[in-house]
Every structure is written in C-alpha cells, then in structure tokens.
Amino acid sequence: xxxxxxxxxxxxxxxxxxxxxxxxxxxxxxxxxxxxxxxxxxxxxxxxxxxxxxxxxxxxxxxxxxxxxxxxxxxxxxxxxxxxxxxxxxxxxxxxxxxxxxxxxxxxxxxxxxxxxxxxxxxxxxxxxxxxxxxxxxxxxxxxxxxxxxxxxxxxxxxxxxxxxxxxxxxxxxxxxxxxxxxxxxxxxxxxxxxxxxxxxxxxxxxxxxxxxxxxxxxxxxxxxxxxxxxxxxxxxxxxxxxxxxxxxxxxxxxxxxxxxxxxxxxxxxx
Amino acid sequence: xxxxxxxxxxxxxxxxxxxxxxxxxxxxxxxxxxxxxxxxxxxxxxxxxxxxxxxxxxxxxxxxxxxxxxxxxxxxxxxxxxxxxxxxxxxxxxxxxxxxxxxxxxxxxxxxxxxxxxxxxxxxxxxxxxxxxxxxxxxxxxxxxxxxxxxxxxxxxxxxxxxxxxxxxxxxxxxxxxxxxxxxxxxxxxxxxxxxxxxxxxxxxxxxxxxxxxxxxxxxxxxxxxxxxxxxxxxxxxxxxxxxxxxxxxxxxxxxxxxxxxxxxxxxxxxxxxxxxxxxxxxxxxxxxxxxxxxxxxxxxxxxxxxxxxxxxxxxxxxxxxxx
Numbered sequence: 001x002x003x004x005x006x007x008x009x010x011x012x013x014x015x016x017x018x019x020x021x022x023x024x025x026x027x028x029x030x031x032x033x034x035x036x037x038x039x040x041x042x043x044x045x046x047x048x049x050x051x052x053x054x055x056x057x058x059x060x061x062x063x064x065x066x067x068x069x070x071x072x073x074x075x076x077x078x079x080x081x082x083x084x085x086x087x088x089x090x091x092x093x094x095x096x097x098x099x100x101x102x103x104x105x106x107x108x109x110x111x112x113x114x115x116x117x118x119x120x121x122x123x124x125x126x127x128x129x130x131x132x133x134x135x136x137x138x139x140x141x142x143x144x145x146x147x148x149x150x151x152x153x154x155x156x157x158x159x160x161x162x163x164x165x166x167x168x169x170x171x172x173x174x175x176x177x178x179x180x181x182x183x184x185x186x187x188x189x190x191x192x193x194x195x196x197x198x199x200x201x202x203x204x205x206x207x208x209x210x211x212x213x214x215x216x217x218x219x220x221x222x223x224x225x226x227x228x229x230x231x232x233x234x235x236x237x238x239x240x241x242x243x244x245x246x247x248x249x250x251x252x253x254x255x256x257x258x259x260x261x262x263x264x265x266x267x268x269x270x271x
Numbered sequence: 272x273x274x275x276x277x278x279x280x281x282x283x284x285x286x287x288x289x290x291x292x293x294x295x296x297x298x299x300x301x302x303x304x305x306x307x308x309x310x311x312x313x314x315x316x317x318x319x320x321x322x323x324x325x326x327x328x329x330x331x332x333x334x335x336x337x338x339x340x341x342x343x344x345x346x347x348x349x350x351x352x353x354x355x356x357x358x359x360x361x362x363x364x365x366x367x368x369x370x371x372x373x374x375x376x377x378x379x380x381x382x383x384x385x386x387x388x389x390x391x392x393x394x395x396x397x398x399x400x401x402x403x404x405x406x407x408x409x410x411x412x413x414x415x416x417x418x419x420x421x422x423x424x425x426x427x428x429x430x431x432x433x434x435x436x437x438x439x440x441x442x443x444x445x446x447x448x449x450x451x452x453x454x455x456x457x458x459x460x461x462x463x464x465x466x467x468x469x470x471x472x473x474x475x476x477x478x479x480x481x482x483x484x485x486x487x488x489x490x491x492x493x494x495x496x497x498x499x500x501x502x503x504x505x506x507x508x509x510x511x512x513x514x515x516x517x518x519x520x521x522x523x524x525x526x527x528x529x530x531x532x533x534x535x536x537x538x539x540x541x542x543x544x545x546x547x548x549x550x551x552x553x554x555x556x557x558x559x560x561x562x563x564x565x566x567x568x569x570x571x572x573x574x575x576x577x578x579x580x581x582x583x584x585x586x587x588x589x590x591x592x593x594x595x
Contacts, residue, residue: 071466097468109463111456117586122456126468129449132477142449150587166586189467
C-alpha cells in the first residue's frame with residue numbers, strides 16, 4: 001500500500017510554492033473482494049486536476065477492478081473514495097457520473113445500435129435527457145436542449161476530425177473509432193475525472209500517436225486522467241505519474257522513469 | 272352470409288387493435304429499453320379483470336360468480352381503471368423483477384411470475400372465480416348507442432383503432448425523445464449508460480410501468496368486447512405470439528410492429544380456420560403454437576432485424592453553423 005503523500009514527482013496541479021492543491025479524486029485503503037479472491041488490497045492514491053496518472057502492472061494485478069471501484073461499477077469492501085472532498089464510496093455509478101466521473105471500458109462500450117452522433121448527444125444530455133417528467137412537461141424546452149446538444153456534439157466530432165462518421169452505427173465503427181467515440185462521449189459530460197481502461201487496445205498503430213495527443217489535450221484542459229494501460233510507451237508519453245500494482249497493491253509510484261528502474265517492479269513484470 | 276362476414280371482420284379488427292397495443296407496449300419495453308417482458312400477459316389480464324369487475328356491478332352472496340371490488344362504473348372509467356391497474360401491477364412487479372440482474376434472468380423471473388399468477392387465479396375462487404373466470408360483462412354504451420349488432424361491432428372497432436392511433440403516436444413520440452434515446456443507450460450497454468449518469472433501474476421501471484399501462488388498457492378493451500374473462504385465455508404463450516409478431520415485423524420499428532401484428536396473430540393464426548381440419552380435433556390449434564415458435568426461430572436466423580428494421584436516426588444539423 002502506498003500513501004499518496006509518499007508518491008514522488010510533483011503534480012502539475014501542485015505548484016512548488018504555496019499550499020498543495022487538493023486532489024480531485026482520492027482513494028484510501030480500498031479493498032475489493034470477489035468471493036474469496038482479493039482483487040485490490042488496501043490501495044490508496046490521489047489524482048489532481050490537469051494530471052494524467054498511469055496504473056500499470058501485470059495481468060491480474062487489480063487495475064481494472066480498482067478503476068471500476070472508482071467509477072462505481074465495483075463495490076468496495078472497505079476504504080473510501082472521495083470526489084472533490086466528498087465521500088462517494090456508497091454512490092452508484094450513475095450518481096458518481098453526475099458528480100463528474102466519466103469512464104471508458106476495457107471492452108469498448110459504444111451504444112452499438114445508435115449512431116456516433118446519438119452516442120454523443122445521449123451522453124451530453126445525461127440524466128437531464130433521461131427525465132421522463134421533463135420530456136412530458138416541457139417538450140419544447142427538451143427539443144431546444146437537444147439542438148444545443150447537437151451543436152456541442154458537432155464541435156466534439158470536429159475536434160476529433162470524425163464528423164464523417166456521425167451517422168455510422170456504433171457497430172459499424174473500427175476498434176479505434178469505437179475507442180474515440182467512448183472518449184468523445186465522456187467529453188460531452190464535461191467531466192472532472194476521466195477513467196480510461198486500456199484505451200489503446202484495438203487501436204491501429206498509426207492512430208495511437210494521435211490518440212495520445214488527444215488525451216494530452218484533454219488533460220491540459222484541466223481534466224484529471226487515470227489510465228490503465230499495458231502499452232508502456234503510451235504511459236511514458238502521456239502520464240505525469242505512474243502507480244504500479246501487483247497482487248492488488250501498489251508496489252511503486254513515481255514518474256515513469258523512476259518506476260521502471262524499481263527492482264520490485266521489474267520482478268513483478270518478469271516474474 | 273354477408274352479416275357473418277362483417278361480424279367476423281369487425282371482430283378481427285378489434286383483435287388486431289388489442290394485439291397492436293400489445294406490440295406497441297412490448298416494442299417500447301424490449302425494442303427500446305431491452306426489457307424482455309415474458310410476463311406481459313399478466314398486466315393485460317389484470318387490466319381486463321379490473322375493467323370486468325367495475326362493469327359487472329357488485330357481487331352478492333347469491334351471485335353465481337365471485338370477484339372483488341364489484342361496481343358499475345360508467346364508460347370510460349373501467350378502461351381508465353384497467354390502465355391504472357396495469358401500470359400499478361407493473362410498478363410492483365418491476366420493483367423486484369427489474370433489479371440489476373442479467374437481462375435473461377429478468378426474462379425468466381417475469382415468465383415465472385406469469386406462471387404463478389395463472390395458477391393463483393385458477394386456484395382462488397373467492398377472488399377471481401377460479402378457472403370459470405367471469406362472464407356476462409356488459410358491453411360499454413351498447414344500450415345508449417342503440418345501434419344494430421353489426422353497427423355496434425364496427426363502432427367498437429373504430430373506438431379501438433382510435434385508441435391504437437393515440438397510443439401509437441404517444442409511444443413513437445416518447446421513443447424519439449431524449450428519454451427514448453436514453454432507453455436505447457440502456458438497451459445497448461447498461462454499464463456505459465450508467466457511467467454517463469443514466470439511472471438504469473429507474474429508466475427500466477418507467478418503461479415497464481408505461482408498458483403495463485398499455486397492457487392494462489388493451490386487456491380492458493378486449494374484455495369489454497368479448498364480455499368474458501377466463502384465466503385460461505391469458506396463458507404465457509400469448510406473450511410469445513406478440514414477441515414473434517414484433518420480431519417478424521422489426522424490433523424497434525413501430526411500423527414493423529404493425530406489420531408483424533397483421534401477419535402473425537391476425538393473418539397467420541386466423542387463416543387455419545379456413546383450412547380443412549387435419550387429424551384429431553384440436554391438432555390444428557396445437558400445430559399453430561409449434562409453427563409460431565418455428566417462425567420466431569426462423570426470423571432470428573434469417574433476418575434478425577425483421578422485415579422493417581429499426582430506422583437510423585440521422586444527426587441533427589448544426590443550426591448555428593448553417594446560419595453562419
């Protein structure tokens with residue numbers, strides 16, 4: 001277990017002078033068990049605004065489980081998760097999303113029977129769009145909000161140069177496009193924290209650099225990124241800090257250059 | 272001869288309307304929200320029972336049939352009550368049946384609920400009159416309208432079609448709204464939908480209640496038309512006929528559902544009446560059920576999107592840019 005204070009390497013949000021910035025997301029002593037198997041064993045970490053944190057480690061280290069706990073998809077047995085200082089440990093996934101956590105999934109999770117455009121607009125509306133009362137009571141306002149959301153969806157599509165797939169169904173997209181749709185959908189939520197579970201899986205090699213650049217731009221917009229990723233060159237390029245997990249716990253934390261030299265990390269990877 | 276044909280066709284129109292309402296309800300629930308409501312028939316039956324008991328009048332000790340809440344409410348209150356009962360029962364069943372468990376498990380839970388409900392109704396004489404069901408349910412406004420029997424048949428058929436048109440427009444509008452789009456998101460990927468702030472359970476419950484209301488309405492319309500309510504007529508297999516119609520016509524496409532209802536429960540299940548009987552009495556009827564199952568499997572294998580697939584919703588234009 002690594003206390004956040006032990007993590008070397010300054011956060012971009014924590015200037016050298018003055019008091020350190022408060023973390024956007026904070027996890028303390030998180031434990032996740034599936035039956036008799038402990039997937040995460042007392043992990044703690046902080047994430048700051050405009051910072052990318054990489055979660056790496058061998059298969060079965062508990063990275064995706066930890067990410068699911070942050071997003072509300074997995075229940076924690078003990079410990080706590082705070083978002084902007086508020087404990088969200090017991091909140092369901094949709095309630096955390098409304099407070100600013102967005103995420104992508106290990107297996108792409110585009111809405112396959114909806115167009116790219118619909119994927120984005122649905123995300124943009126979020127809970128407000130899903131309100132039956134609002135649709136019934138204020139149909140005209142609902143329509144106006146839909147038009148406003150359409151404008152925003154076009155902006156995001158153009159930012160990612162994907163306007164030409166606006167009318168393609170999710171199931172018709174390539175693996176890389178599906179990953180981008182997931183990320184664009186998250187951006188439509190204007191999140192404060194973006195959780196990315198292996199965002200480069202299935203992405204064509206020539207698109208990886210472009211996705212890294214996109215994610216850097218998102219980070220620089222002030223969003224906190226927490227990324228589970230096996231491609232270490234991506235982690236090196238993108239992440240300000242790296243937490244290395246093995247057997248459900250953190251075995252090292254710091255900059256990429258620091259953790260790859262760590263003997264325990266090398267042992268965990270090489271077995 | 273002519274009058275028997277007009278009687279038959281007007282009856283078919285009413286059956287078509289009732290089945291269309293069922294198709295619209297199931298399409299909203301399954302086609303848009305992915306809820307596999309294999310217990311659909313109990314909401315229709317509950318609406319029918321509610322409409323029947325508030326039309327029959329109070330049930331006294333000397334009455335030959337037993338039921339509860341007997342009253343004689345004027346038209347159209349029994350139908351409104353049927354709608355409300357369908358919705359309320361769906362709310363209760365949905366609260367435990369739509370918990371966050373796998374969708375196929377939900378389907379099994381709902382199927383089991385419908386089987387239990389049928390057994391309960393057949394066994395409980397004081398509440399539901401057991402297997403005998405209820406008979407002698409008066410037709411609404413029959414004496415006030417003073418029409419010929421044929422005229423009344425057609426008037427009732429027109430009334431059913433008018434309600435179908437209303438429900439059709441309502442569900443289509445809801446499905447195209449932001450709420451309907453949220454349902455499709457839940458249908459396609461519920462974890463991702465939740466991670467975008469959508470309350471998956473609440474959305475499913477809402478669509479379940481709306482579907483239950485439509486089911487109750489359709490049951491009320493049917494029972495007031497045929498004048499009888501028999502538990503045996505509300506078996507789970509009836510639900511599968513509507514599912515087959517929906518898959519044949521096209522899941523997620525209301526015009527497809529309309530087509531499917533015309534083809535399966537109306538054309539396909541009525542045609543054998545005009546064919547020579549084969550084998551022992553009742554064999555044709557039994558074969559119908561088997562063939563319905565085969566049709567469903569065949570459409571899933573050969574054209575899973577149905578005859579009229581779900582239509583692609585094209586992106587809204589960026590009005591600000593177009594103005595510039």
